[in-house]
Amino acid sequence: MSASNEYTPATTTGRIANFVDSRVGASGIVKEFGRKIFPDHWSFMFGEVAMYTFVLLLLSGTFLTFFFDPSMAHVVYEGSYVPMKGLGMSTAMASTMDISFDVRGGLFMRQVHHWSALLFVASLSVHMLRVFFTGAFRRPRELNWVVGGVLLIMGMAAGFTGYSLPDDLLSGNGLRIIDGVMKALPIVGTYLSMFFFGGEFPGEHVIQRLYSLHIMIVPAVIILLIVIHLFMVVTHKHTQYPGPGRTNDNVVGFPVGPVYAAKAGGFFFIVFGIVALIAGLFQINPIWNYGPYDPSPVSAGTQPDWYIGFVDGALRLMPGVLGNFSFEWNIPFPWGTNTLVLSVLLPALVPAGAIFMVMFAWPWIERWVTKDNREHHLLDRPRNAPFRTAMGMAGVTLYSVMWAAASSDLIATHFHVSLNDVTYWLRTLFFLGPIFAFWLTRRICLSLQRKDREIVLHGREAGIIQMSPEGAFTEKHEEVDVYKRYLLTNFVDRQYIPAEPDAAGHVSGSEKRRAMISKFFFEDRVAPVTPSELEAAHAAHGHHEVEGNKADSIEK
Amino acid sequence: MGDHSHGSPENSGTVAKADDVAQDRFPDPGLPPHRPRLADRDPRAAKRHERQVALLFTISIIGTLFFFVAYFVLGRLGEMSFAELRVQNAALGLGTGFAMLGIGVGIVHWAKTLMPDHELMEMRHEITSEADRQDAVEIVDTIIEESGIKRRPLIRNTLIGAIALAPIPAVFMFRDLDRTGKTAHQMIDQMRHTMWDTGIRLTRDPSGTPIKASDVQIGSAFHVVPEGINETENPLNEKAKAVVLLMRMDPAEMQISEGREDWNVDGIVAYSKICTHVGCPIALYEQHTHHLLCPCHQSTFDLTQECKVVFGPAGHALPQLPITVDADGYLVAQSDFHEPVGPAYWERG
Numbered sequence: 001m002s003a004s005n006e007y008t009p010a011t012t013t014g015r016i017a018n019f020v021d022s023r024v025g026a027s028g029i030v031k032e033f034g035r036k037i038f039p040d041h042w043s044f045m046f047g048e049v050a051m052y053t054f055v056l057l058l059l060s061g062t063f064l065t066f067f068f069d070p071s072m073a074h075v076v077y078e079g080s081y082v083p084m085k086g087l088g089m090s091t092a093m094a095s096t097m098d099i100s101f102d103v104r105g106g107l108f109m110r111q112v113h114h115w116s117a118l119l120f121v122a123s124l125s126v127h128m129l130r131v132f133f134t135g136a137f138r139r140p141r142e143l144n145w146v147v148g149g150v151l152l153i154m155g156m157a158a159g160f161t162g163y164s165l166p167d168d169l170l171s172g173n174g175l176r177i178i179d180g181v182m183k184a185l186p187i188v189g190t191y192l193s194m195f196f197f198g199g200e201f202p203g204e205h206v207i208q209r210l211y212s213l214h215i216m217i218v219p220a221v222i223i224l225l226i227v228i229h230l231f232m233v234v235t236h237k238h239t240q241y242p243g244p245g246r247t248n249d250n251v252v253g254f255p256v257g258p259v260y261a262a263k264a265g266g267f268f269f270i271v272f273g274i275v276a277l278i279a280g281l282f283q284i285n286p287i288w289n290y291g292p293y294d295p296s297p298v299s300a301g302t303q304p305d306w307y308i309g310f311v312d313g314a315l316r317l318m319p320g321v322l323g324n325f326s327f328e329w330n331i332p333f334p335w336g337t338n339t340l341v342l343s344v345l346l347p348a349l350v351p352a353g354a355i356f357m358v359m360f361a362w363p364w365i366e367r368w369v370t371k372d373n374r375e376h377h378l379l380d381r382p383r384n385a386p387f388r389t390a391m392g393m394a395g396v397t398l399y400s401v402m403w404a405a406a407s408s409d410l411i412a413t414h415f416h417v418s419l420n421d422v423t424y425w426l427r428t429l430f431f432l433g434p435i436f437a438f439w440l441t442r443r444i445c446l447s448l449q450r451k452d453r454e455i456v457l458h459g460r461e462a463g464i465i466q467m468s469p470e471g472a473f474t475e476k477h478e479e480v481d482v483y484k485r486y487l488l489t490n491f492v493d494r495q496y497i498p499a500e501p502d503a504a505g506h507v508s509g510s511e512k513r514r515a516m517i518s519k520f521f522f523e524d525r526v527a528p529v530t531p532s533e534l535e536a537a538h539a540a541h542g543h544h545e546v547e548g549n550k551a552d553s554i555e556k
Numbered sequence: 557m558g559d560h561s562h563g564s565p566e567n568s569g570t571v572a573k574a575d576d577v578a579q580d581r582f583p584d585p586g587l588p589p590h591r592p593r594l595a596d597r598d599p600r601a602a603k604r605h606e607r608q609v610a611l612l613f614t615i616s617i618i619g620t621l622f623f624f625v626a627y628f629v630l631g632r633l634g635e636m637s638f639a640e641l642r643v644q645n646a647a648l649g650l651g652t653g654f655a656m657l658g659i660g661v662g663i664v665h666w667a668k669t670l671m672p673d674h675e676l677m678e679m680r681h682e683i684t685s686e687a688d689r690q691d692a693v694e695i696v697d698t699i700i701e702e703s704g705i706k707r708r709p710l711i712r713n714t715l716i717g718a719i720a721l722a723p724i725p726a727v728f729m730f731r732d733l734d735r736t737g738k739t740a741h742q743m744i745d746q747m748r749h750t751m752w753d754t755g756i757r758l759t760r761d762p763s764g765t766p767i768k769a770s771d772v773q774i775g776s777a778f779h780v781v782p783e784g785i786n787e788t789e790n791p792l793n794e795k796a797k798a799v800v801l802l803m804r805m806d807p808a809e810m811q812i813s814e815g816r817e818d819w820n821v822d823g824i825v826a827y828s829k830i831c832t833h834v835g836c837p838i839a840l841y842e843q844h845t846h847h848l849l850c851p852c853h854q855s856t857f858d859l860t861q862e863c864k865v866v867f868g869p870a871g872h873a874l875p876q877l878p879i880t881v882d883a884d885g886y887l888v889a890q891s892d893f894h895e896p897v898g899p900a901y902w903e904r905g
Contacts (some may be wrong), residue, residue: 001618037678081638104631108648140683147802173836176796177852180834180899190901194743195733200793201835205735237680245587245677250588252677262667269660273653280649295796296761296779296829298837300851314851320833320871328871328900337905341873344834344899377680409854419854420867482585489582 008235033302038260039240039253043130048264049123051226052271053116060113067103069095070165070211072204080402081288088293089167092207094497096166096287112280119275121155121307132362132378132392144361144414149360151225154218156307161214163305166285172293174304175206177312184344202293212242242378242490244483247303301410313405314347316327317427355395369517372493383452384491386445387521390438397437401429442524447528452488456529457537489528496522582763587675595669602837605669608661609836616658623651678894688782752877757783758802758826758887766886767802778802779840780826782889797897799829799837800877805846810858816862819878821887826877827863828897831855833870835899848874871900
């Protein structure tokens with residue numbers, strides 16, 4: 001290439017930009033992403049909140065590592081918090097006290113870190129719910145759904161490993177519970193516990209090990225998963241809500257530069273600002289009130305961080321003994337008697353395992369039942385997928401009952417009711433709640449769909465009362481405009497697909513089961529209004545009622 | 557959910573027949589017309605928004621300055637009272653909060669009012685085109701062919717064997733996560749025992765003073781550890797197993813099973829404080845009902861029935877520590893617990 005062909009920028013900025021461009025190919029990146037279109041909707045921001053709180057976790061967490069010492073060596077506290085002076089505790093606890101009381105802004109950073117962690121898991125969860133209820137997990141995004149689910153689990157792992165680090169009384173009791181759950185695992189449980197704690201509980205090693213996991217392995221995996229997640233978002237392009245002009249083949253929204261970048265970038269600062277306000281004004285995890293870990297005391301009303309609550313609640317709901325029947329089974333083997341601790345194993349593993357398994361498998365379950373293997377880039381309004389919305393609400397209800405159970409003692413003391421009654425009610429709701437939620441949600445969705453039909457067919461109430469010459473009063477109805485009508489009528493109308501024979505003419509058992517589920521899901525359904533139905537409705541009601549201001553509404 | 561709920565398909569309109577779904581649809585009217593905002597038409601409104609954005613950025617600057625006031629003026633290192641620390645913490649939060657919100661809200665306000673709000677459209681692309689797929693298959697085939705891995709099964713099979721074996725040492729590397737240096741058999745044996753033994757005095761937790769039988773009144777409860785626990789190699793490990801609740805009740809109210817008749821001293825009984833569910837300390841004693849309650853998961857044990865489980869998730873009764881009095885009138889253990897304390901585990905039996 002001759003020198004004369006090369007572009008020579010006029011300004012200094014231009015020269016720097018050109019220097020970088022000619023070495024890393026920035027022009028291509030700008031061309032690809034500079035005006036890439038992102039659809040805009042408030043519900044798309046939950047994922048952003050998750051990412052931004054994770055950035056805050058990295059920033060505040062790095063600060064904390066500069067001062068925190070994860071050793072379990074015994075020291076006598078000599079810091080500036082007077083009530084604890086002279087008290088024996090682990091170095092981990094003492095250094096956490098020092099961060100809180102003797103590092104300026106240290107308490108603020110601890111609280112930013114803890115609140116961000118709570119918000120991180122919360123926004124991940126709400127983001128997953130958004131994706132589920134709008135059907136954004138469908139082809140081609142099934143794998144990204146799985147990545148998101150693993151991110152949620154890793155978020156909980158990061159939270160739990162971090163929660164235990166200060167080695168205070170509250171988190172120590174949390175570890176004690178983990179020890180109890182580990183020991184309940186058949187065959188390997190006792191060994192796992194010994195390996196984890198470096199011997200018997202609590203030992204002198206577990207905080208260091210949790211620290212390695214918390215600051216290295218877990219965040220590294222989370223970062224890797226976030227990168228994969230975003231890479232797939234770019235590959236697939238973002239989903240969009242249905243509406244006029246939005247099809248399965250296009251993306252309607254704002255370009256990255258400047259609008260989307262400004263909004264998303266500005267949003268980071270908003271999230272940061274809100275977390276900073278919360279961290280400044282609301283106390284979290286006051287370890288100086290709990291004291292150092294000691295296996296003997298425990299305070300009443302102990303609670304885990306919110307995202308572990310559902311497992312803790314399940315542990316509380318399980319009856320250990322019913323009458324004279326114990327859920328701890330002593331099984332005689334030729335080499336001696338072994339104990340199967342179902343009273344811990346069942347609640348610790350089964351509900352959480354079932355929720356996550358159904359969650360991970362759901363895209364494939366739905367594809368199997370609906371036989372719908374098309375790509376979907378248009379989201380469902382939740383009401384237009386009553387079966388899915390109802391399943392989701394059943395899961396949310398199951399989760400919420402377990403979560404509420406983690407506060408059973410506080411519910412009892414705050415509302416002055418018997419703790420035992422609260423537990424019996426929650427046990428009942430654990431089984432009946434999801435069924436009721438499924439039924440109720442489906443009915444609500446179907447009703448909302450009927451309302452949509454009603455609006456399209458008869459228009460909306462204009463609030464104008466007319467009196468006919470005979471003296472009858474009627475309310476004038478205004479026909480909805482074409483844009484709204486398109487939104488209300490344009491959705492995938494899923495139907496019951498009866499069992500179909502395969503190529504050999506045989507109807508397999510799995511196909512019969514699929515048909516049964518399909519019937520259960522889609523037997524009751526509300527179809528979108530069709531133009532011919534609207535025509536018929538117009539004819540039946542007399543044109544004058546619906547075409548009141550046709551000129552404004554239908555005209556494009 | 558029967559057929560009656562949606563009427564007859566012919567007249568209710570709520571059931572679409574399969575063949576009209578595809579054709580009978582309202583046409584897409586396209587994007588709704590763009591509505592100009594106030595700032596798009598009125599330069600004065602645009603100027604007003606501009607000033608608002610600048611004001612928000614100024615608020616951010618003030619917030620940052622306020623942070624420094626909070627850090628240096630409110631935070632006097634090493635001599636702060638707890639109340640002052642709280643004020644400083646709140647001020648740091650307010651300063652940072654306004655510094656960040658000023659920037660964030662300012663930028664978003666700028667984007668929403670002054671940057672173009674025309675929605676644009678772009679087309680989606682196929683994720684994998686058929687041509688790409690065929691090329692990729694060809695490339696993979698070439699790679700496999702050139703490596704010869706299919707033609708030389710000896711190489712392939714030994715490689716698979718080597719790769720399968722190679723990570724196993726890494727698993728064994730973790731054997732010494734258990735730092736006790738004991739065999740599994742020794743460890744499981746250790747789990748069955750606590751430091752209680754014949755003649756070890758019951759002492760108060762945490763003061764360590766021994767307890768005379770005459771000090772224990774009916775209805776009272778003591779948190780108890782074995783004498784000399786702080787001189788052991790790892791007091792917390794010993795405490796996690798040996799901690800005991802000591803209570804006295806009217807012997808007439810107690811149901812005592814065979815073989816335990818002499819485990820109490822005139823109604824003074826000692827039970828393991830570690831919950832048999834997942835190991836929390838059982839800190840609550842309700843004198844009136846003689847119930848012990850674990851605050852973690854609400855397992856409830858009835859003291860009158862030898863701490864049998866009466867409610868909650870625990871699967872077996874609390875182990876009882878047999879006690880007696882020594883020559884000086886102090887309470888001592890007769891022996892260790894007769895069963896493992898704490899949560900159940902596979903080898904418990």
